[in-house]
Amino acid sequence: MRRTFLGMPATAPRGVGHLRGDESFPAAARKALGDAQLRRNLRHATTTIRAKSGAVIGEVPDWQELRAAGRAIKSDTMARLPELLEQLEAAVTGAGGTVHWATDAVQANRIVTDLVRAAGADRVMKVKSMATQEIGLNEALEAAGIEPVETDLAELIVQLGRDKPSHILVPAIHRNRAEIREIFLREMPDVDAALTDEPAALAAAARRHLRRTFLSTKVAVSGANFAVAETGALAVVESEGNGRMCLTLPETLITVMGVEKVIPTWDDLGVFLQLLPRASTGERMNPYTSMWTGVTPGDGPQQVHLVLLDNGRSAVLADAVGRQALHCIRCSACLNVCPVYERTGGHAYGSVYPGPIGAVLSPQLTGVADNASLPYASSLCGACYDACPVMINIPELLVHLRSQAPHPRSEAIAMAAAAYTMDHPRLYAVAQRAAGLGRVAGPALPPPLNGWTASRDLPAAPPQTFRQWWSENRSES
Amino acid sequence: MNARDTVLARLRAALAGAPPTVPVPPGEHRRQGDLPPGHPELVDLLEHRLTDYRAEVHRVAEAAVADTIAGILTAAGAAAVVVPPGLPTEWRPGPVEVVVDDDLPADRLAGLDGVVTAAAVAVAETGTIVLDAAADQGRRVISLLPDLHVCVVRPDQVVATVPEAVARLTPGRPLTWISGPSATSDIELNRVEGVHGPRRLHVVLTDG
Amino acid sequence: MRIALFVTCLADTLFPEAAKATVRLLERLGHQVVFPEDQTCCGQMHVNTGYPDEALRLVRRHARVFAPYDVVVAPSGSCVGSVRHQHAMVARRAGDERLASRAEEVAGRTYELSELLVDVLGVTDVGAYYPHRVTYHPTCHSLRMIRVGDKPLRLLREVRGLDLVELPQAEQCCGFGGTFAVKNADTSTAMLADKMRNVLATRADVCTAGDASCLMHIGGGLSRLRAGVRTVHLAEILAATENTETAGERDRLGVRP
Numbered sequence: 001m002r003r004t005f006l007g008m009p010a011t012a013p014r015g016v017g018h019l020r021g022d023e024s025f026p027a028a029a030r031k032a033l034g035d036a037q038l039r040r041n042l043r044h045a046t047t048t049i050r051a052k053s054g055a056v057i058g059e060v061p062d063w064q065e066l067r068a069a070g071r072a073i074k075s076d077t078m079a080r081l082p083e084l085l086e087q088l089e090a091a092v093t094g095a096g097g098t099v100h101w102a103t104d105a106v107q108a109n110r111i112v113t114d115l116v117r118a119a120g121a122d123r124v125m126k127v128k129s130m131a132t133q134e135i136g137l138n139e140a141l142e143a144a145g146i147e148p149v150e151t152d153l154a155e156l157i158v159q160l161g162r163d164k165p166s167h168i169l170v171p172a173i174h175r176n177r178a179e180i181r182e183i184f185l186r187e188m189p190d191v192d193a194a195l196t197d198e199p200a201a202l203a204a205a206a207r208r209h210l211r212r213t214f215l216s217t218k219v220a221v222s223g224a225n226f227a228v229a230e231t232g233a234l235a236v237v238e239s240e241g242n243g244r245m246c247l248t249l250p251e252t253l254i255t256v257m258g259v260e261k262v263i264p265t266w267d268d269l270g271v272f273l274q275l276l277p278r279a280s281t282g283e284r285m286n287p288y289t290s291m292w293t294g295v296t297p298g299d300g301p302q303q304v305h306l307v308l309l310d311n312g313r314s315a316v317l318a319d320a321v322g323r324q325a326l327h328c329i330r331c332s333a334c335l336n337v338c339p340v341y342e343r344t345g346g347h348a349y350g351s352v353y354p355g356p357i358g359a360v361l362s363p364q365l366t367g368v369a370d371n372a373s374l375p376y377a378s379s380l381c382g383a384c385y386d387a388c389p390v391m392i393n394i395p396e397l398l399v400h401l402r403s404q405a406p407h408p409r410s411e412a413i414a415m416a417a418a419a420y421t422m423d424h425p426r427l428y429a430v431a432q433r434a435a436g437l438g439r440v441a442g443p444a445l446p447p448p449l450n451g452w453t454a455s456r457d458l459p460a461a462p463p464q465t466f467r468q469w470w471s472e473n474r475s476e477s
Numbered sequence: 478m479n480a481r482d483t484v485l486a487r488l489r490a491a492l493a494g495a496p497p498t499v500p501v502p503p504g505e506h507r508r509q510g511d512l513p514p515g516h517p518e519l520v521d522l523l524e525h526r527l528t529d530y531r532a533e534v535h536r537v538a539e540a541a542v543a544d545t546i547a548g549i550l551t552a553a554g555a556a557a558v559v560v561p562p563g564l565p566t567e568w569r570p571g572p573v574e575v576v577v578d579d580d581l582p583a584d585r586l587a588g589l590d591g592v593v594t595a596a597a598v599a600v601a602e603t604g605t606i607v608l609d610a611a612a613d614q615g616r617r618v619i620s621l622l623p624d625l626h627v628c629v630v631r632p633d634q635v636v637a638t639v640p641e642a643v644a645r646l647t648p649g650r651p652l653t654w655i656s657g658p659s660a661t662s663d664i665e666l667n668r669v670e671g672v673h674g675p676r677r678l679h680v681v682l683t684d685g
Numbered sequence: 686m687r688i689a690l691f692v693t694c695l696a697d698t699l700f701p702e703a704a705k706a707t708v709r710l711l712e713r714l715g716h717q718v719v720f721p722e723d724q725t726c727c728g729q730m731h732v733n734t735g736y737p738d739e740a741l742r743l744v745r746r747h748a749r750v751f752a753p754y755d756v757v758v759a760p761s762g763s764c765v766g767s768v769r770h771q772h773a774m775v776a777r778r779a780g781d782e783r784l785a786s787r788a789e790e791v792a793g794r795t796y797e798l799s800e801l802l803v804d805v806l807g808v809t810d811v812g813a814y815y816p817h818r819v820t821y822h823p824t825c826h827s828l829r830m831i832r833v834g835d836k837p838l839r840l841l842r843e844v845r846g847l848d849l850v851e852l853p854q855a856e857q858c859c860g861f862g863g864t865f866a867v868k869n870a871d872t873s874t875a876m877l878a879d880k881m882r883n884v885l886a887t888r889a890d891v892c893t894a895g896d897a898s899c900l901m902h903i904g905g906g907l908s909r910l911r912a913g914v915r916t917v918h919l920a921e922i923l924a925a926t927e928n929t930e931t932a933g934e935r936d937r938l939g940v941r942p
Contacts, residue, residue: 006478007486030871039875045666052666059602062506069504079498082488095649101481153672154663170663177664199664203672210673215583231648241621241659241674248617249583259484266648270640271506273654277603281662284526285603285639288674289654290617296651298580299616314487320495339858343875377869379862379876380733382829395830399771402735415731419739422694422725423746432698451870455877456905459699466692466701470720474708 011367012312017105017136021350024373028348049336052282070390074327084229091232095294097304105135113144119252121219127243128152129223133352151242160187166346168332220246224257230265233293253301260326275389280331312365325361327390334384356384360397368404375401510637519601526604530657532678539683546570555590563612591625605656626675687717689754693764694726700897703918707760710924724750729767748787757795760920762827765797799836809839815925816846820889824896850887861902877906
């Protein structure tokens with residue numbers, strides 16, 4: 001349902017941003033599954049990260065207690081979200097920052113574009129941020145004649161390759177080193193033609209390529225991993241140092257943050273800074289975490305802006321079961337353990353949020369009808385729930401959203417008929433025997449059930465059902 | 478309604494009918510490690526963790542800090558380094574040119590070979606040093622642009638866990654948590670050291 | 686002990702041997718098995734496909750049919766998982782708090798077969814004999830929804846003649862997922878291919894599991910490959926003895942002629 005009443009929870013608008021795919025998950029997955037190189041890249045990367053993450057999580061004696069604490073803090077945050085945002089706003093403003101509010105992607109893009117223009121800049125450098133990808137900020141900036149430069153290595157690979165991100169943490173996970181080398185040779189001016197595909201050499205090429213940009217760009221745009229309501233501190237967790245460059249070198253810093261990223265207290269950072277790196281990159285701690293509170297005179301940007309973004313989050317919050325999707329800290333552990341993601345990659349999900357969390361978050365942000373195939377893009381194996389550092393019950397959410405999805409008419413009729421039959425044991429017994437007889441036709445099924453028999457045989461029908469056997473062999477009557 | 482009022486009204490409407498909030502129970506996770514700050518085993522653990530992520534660690538007596546720093550810089554071929562204004566003068570390395578940061582422009586900093594700072598706190602379990610922009614650590618940018626960072630840590634600054642570090646830090650200060658040299662996992666999810674931040678990190682752990 | 690069999694619709698209709706084996710095994714261990722004949726289906730397919738409203742009548746039926754029994758057993762981790770984690774939710778969603786608490790009571794007395802044997806009856810050596818090379822696939826709902834842990838393996842290790850071989854990447858989903866196998870057939874098939882590769886790498890004669898549904902999926906793939914590996918439900922292995930190893934039984938339980 002799309003509601004547009006002012007002040008009522010609303011889904012993210014169509015026609016802007018990247019929350020909706022062009023085709024259904026099964027159709028997009030089919031293409032990805034045919035790409036053998038992609039599947040090798042994904043398998044290698046997800047296997048690597050699972051082993052690393054498992055090892056460093058094993059070092060933490062209180063991992064389960066930390067997960068429970070993470071969940072409790074996030075539940076409390078959602079229950080008090082309006083008050084915490086007001087508290088955050090006051091703290092940031094008090095520290096010399098400026099807070100903006102955006103109901104949706106269109107407003108957020110306009111706010112950022114206007115701020116960049118006001119700073120007199122025609123280029124911005126960007127720290128990797130899911131929120132700005134979600135709202136399509138780069139396209140909006142380009143339309144306004146402003147050049148966005150992605151500085152995260154993987155985002156740079158994606159941008160130079162005119163590609164789409166396919167993973168929350170490692171947007172170029174679908175590319176291997178040889179493909180990355182080819183992109184750099186093709187797209188980086190002045191790149192050394194002798195560039196090898198050694199990861200260290202590729203990283204060094206990116207360092208040379210971006211250094212001048214870092215030193216000469218006056219405006220940066222970032223996201224935020226956490227925002228502390230109590231103190232106004234914002235935190236960005238990163239690895240390469242591109243984040244530090246963007247957060248300290250420019251004159252103007254604009255941070256775009258989904259409203260759910262706020263956490264109540266400073267001490268809460270002690271929980272999340274343990275959970276996030278071990279669950280995401282499989283490190284005890286990521287190389288760099290930056291925290292800033294408004295403006296620090298003489299140190300870093302002197303114009304500091306924070307854009308608080310709704311864009312469908314209020315609609316997610318309105319669903320008492322669904323709101324736990326807002327607890328997500330974007331670690332991507334659920335992607336790395338998901339057997340579906342491992343085989344299809346991120347593009348099949350259509351949205352910037354792929355994998356299990358994307359399958360529950362995207363449909364809620366857009367309204368389930370606009371992403372109706374995503375809640376079904378899971379075998380409900382539960383690996384994501386076990387891996388989630390804030391214990392989001394993704395399988396429960398998937399099933400919950402399936403009940404909201406529009407159902408094919410024929411399926412709905414069949415399901416209702418099946419439920420009726422199964423509620424009448426005599427009818428049920430007749431149907432069971434008919435099912436056995438029907439199989440005499442052969443080991444294949446007609447559409448749409450031929451998806452099964454395309455690659456699997458049906459079991460041979462047994463000579464009698466269990467209840468027939470029971471009545472002949474055990475029944476007291 | 479302006480955007481602020483609209484967003485807040487939407488969120489309040491979304492929560493309408495939700496049960497009243499209850500205070501979060503404190504939780505059973507560790508607030509501190511088994512060993513007190515500065516315990517020799519913690520310093521050993523910090524060294525191990527730092528080394529594991531390719532930082533180079535030097536354990537020296539307090540009196541030998543300056544010589545150690547000088548040795549690191551000389552060995553690295555560093556000719557000129559920046560230091561924050563509050564760095565203890567006795568730590569300033571003799572044999573190389575020392576530039577005291579005085580709001581130096583970024584281009585100038587990028588042209589220097591290294592930086593020497595103190596730290597605010599270090600986390601043993603994660604191999605992390607935290608800078609809080611105090612006078613002996615300086616502006617965030619000085620430890621970012623030069624390619625070599627030498628950081629001096631005293632034992633009483635070494636805590637076991639992340640929550641202990643968070644508790645020690647002052648909210649409101651600009652903070653930089655550093656765990657090893659600049660790195661990326663963006664190519665096939667393997668960690669590779671050396672992207673935009675300093676590619677070499679030396680940590681000097683003093684005995685007092 | 687008097688134990689009510691929750692047969693599950695799949696075992697009742699397509700895999701009666703697994704259900705019959707459950708009966709024979711428990712009777713051999715000295716227990717009385719009863720089969721409440723008004724049971725049909727737990728409604729998991731409806732819930733997982735997005736039809737909780739239609740599932741409500743099945744939840745109500747299940748709770749009513751099994752309410753009189755102190756102990757209920759099912760040869761399926763998945764259906765037990767549905768009873769434990771979905772029935773009360775379906776009832777609450779419909780605003781029926783009374784049904785929700787009844788469903789929770791029944792769920793508290795409902796066990797998957799390996800749970801019943803190890804936790805309730807306190808037995809790991811069930812006196813079985815099964816002279817085959819066997820690998821065990823921990824189904825997702827056994828493993829992560831109801832957390833049977835290593836109970837099936839502890840039972841299998843005590844089976845005489847059985848050569849238990851570890852399945853590589855055992856904890857990866859086989860790709861069944863109920864209607865997932867139909868709605869996302871291509872992805873499901875890709876997952877199945879990897880599961881089959883791992884099963885074949887064990888050089889086992891038999892792949893076993895605690896869920897007929899996943900075995901139907903894996904077995905259907907292996908059959909299409911003519912791989913020579915059969916799928917056999919855990920209950921059938923635990924029910925097998927020297928006496929059941931007749932020619933007919935070997936044909937049904939075993940692998941190659």
